[in-house]
Amino acid sequence: MSQTNVIPEFVSRQSFIELDGRRRAQSLFDEGMWKELVDPFDKMESPWLPLQGITPQFDDGCVVIKGTIGGLPAVAIALEGAFQGGSIGEVSGAKMTAALDLATKDSVAGKRTAAILLLETGGVRLQEANLGLAAVAEVISSVLALRPHAPVITVIAGTVGCFGGMSLAAGVSSYVVMTREARLGLNGPEVIEQESGADEFDASDRALIWAIHGGEQRVGMGLADALVEDDTVKIRRMIHEYVHADLRPEYRSQQVELYRNRIAALDTSQQIDPMSLRYAWNNNAARGRL
Amino acid sequence: MQIEYDYPAAKRRITEKAHVGVVGSGDMEVLMEPAQGEGAHVSITTSVDGFQHSWKAVLDRFFSKFDGAVNIRINDAGATPGSVLLRLEQAAEVINS
Numbered sequence: 001m002s003q004t005n006v007i008p009e010f011v012s013r014q015s016f017i018e019l020d021g022r023r024r025a026q027s028l029f030d031e032g033m034w035k036e037l038v039d040p041f042d043k044m045e046s047p048w049l050p051l052q053g054i055t056p057q058f059d060d061g062c063v064v065i066k067g068t069i070g071g072l073p074a075v076a077i078a079l080e081g082a083f084q085g086g087s088i089g090e091v092s093g094a095k096m097t098a099a100l101d102l103a104t105k106d107s108v109a110g111k112r113t114a115a116i117l118l119l120e121t122g123g124v125r126l127q128e129a130n131l132g133l134a135a136v137a138e139v140i141s142s143v144l145a146l147r148p149h150a151p152v153i154t155v156i157a158g159t160v161g162c163f164g165g166m167s168l169a170a171g172v173s174s175y176v177v178m179t180r181e182a183r184l185g186l187n188g189p190e191v192i193e194q195e196s197g198a199d200e201f202d203a204s205d206r207a208l209i210w211a212i213h214g215g216e217q218r219v220g221m222g223l224a225d226a227l228v229e230d231d232t233v234k235i236r237r238m239i240h241e242y243v244h245a246d247l248r249p250e251y252r253s254q255q256v257e258l259y260r261n262r263i264a265a266l267d268t269s270q271q272i273d274p275m276s277l278r279y280a281w282n283n284n285a286a287r288g289r290l
Numbered sequence: 291m292q293i294e295y296d297y298p299a300a301k302r303r304i305t306e307k308a309h310v311g312v313v314g315s316g317d318m319e320v321l322m323e324p325a326q327g328e329g330a331h332v333s334i335t336t337s338v339d340g341f342q343h344s345w346k347a348v349l350d351r352f353f354s355k356f357d358g359a360v361n362i363r364i365n366d367a368g369a370t371p372g373s374v375l376l377r378l379e380q381a382a383e384v385i386n387s
Contacts, residue, residue, distance in 0.1 A: 020312055039309070040309045040319070040321060041307060041309065041321065041323065043321075043363075050335065053337060054337055055313055055335050055336060055337045055365045055366055055367050056313070056335070056365060057312070057313040057319060057365055058309070058319060058321060058363075058365065061313075080312060082312045082313075082314030082315075082317070083312055083313050083314060084313075
């Protein structure tokens with residue numbers, strides 16, 4: 001056996017999680033067919049962070065790249081998880097909303113432009129309070145305006161995950177793509193523990209957290225659409241597929257009755273385990289496996 | 291905290307610009323752009339008070355080898371002197387390549 005044969009695949013593949021937000025967004029586009037809008041040289045920083053003794057970032061942690069994916073127009077909006085936990089503030093929120101609205105404008109004019117949201121975020125930036133909350137509302141309404149005209153694809157790769165207000169933006173998107181390392185939830189584990197105690201949810205129990213918020217479980221429950229490996233080539237291929245996909249006739253966020261009935265039907269007299277919830281909600285637990 | 295330095299001896303004309311790094315814990319980002327006039331100017335925004343002598347020492351060392359007339363802007367989230375020098379050299383590499 002030659003030596004190359006014994007090198008496992010996880011060594012030779014290019015990790016997506018290890019890329020920063022900017023490189024993640026760049027990696028999705030056709031070679032040389034993209035450009036960044038409002039880049040760091042435009043110096044659109046948060047005006048609020050320095051007032052609180054916090055160093056801002058020149059792109060406010062939001063990277064917007066326009067280009068083509070498999071020949072079709074697309075815009076990728078990446079939140080940088082390493083900067084302030086990927087939190088959404090006034091400037092990053094405005095960049096996101098403006099990019100989505102321009103994609104809607106082009107799509108309505110007949111040039112279907114898909115949007116890809118690369119979300120690594122804890123939600124609203126607490127230092128910008130109401131402005132961050134307003135940004136979340138604007139992003140959600142912009143996603144809702146775009147999705148009847150072009151796919152809105154959320155990618156949660158990890159390791160920050162997608163929580164708080166931005167999990168709602170993920171919830172209303174056309175498609176959600178996750179890795180096993182990624183997490184998706186409205187309240188993060190530490191918030192739940194803080195509000196309801198460690199008996200309710202132990203934020204130090206990683207197995208528990210991933211069994212509930214993890215990509216495998218979210219896809220298994222049918223709350224996300226695709227589980228991919230942490231591999232730049234595979235994620236790129238998956239995004240390519242969704243950018244070219246037909247628009248959905250109905251979205252999860254419209255299936256209010258279905259989800260109300262499912263929650264009402266849960267037997268809370270005993271502890272519900274993640275695997276039985278996958279069977280009950282999705283009737284196809286295999287979807288949550290790679 | 292805001293720190294400013296001038297390096298008037300750095301006069302080589304520069305045409306490229308560079309951006310490297312992320313304002314994550316223990317890291318920083320650098321913007322390097324051609325200066326309008328002669329000489330280089332460095333402007334640092336940092337969340338860590340003090341260490342002005344360390345900043346000066348690292349920048350002095352960087353400009354002992356680099357002579358480009360650039361405006362440098364740094365957003366720092368507690369990068370160590372070693373990381374600061376590496377980020378600066380990384381930006382210089384982008385500009386010179």
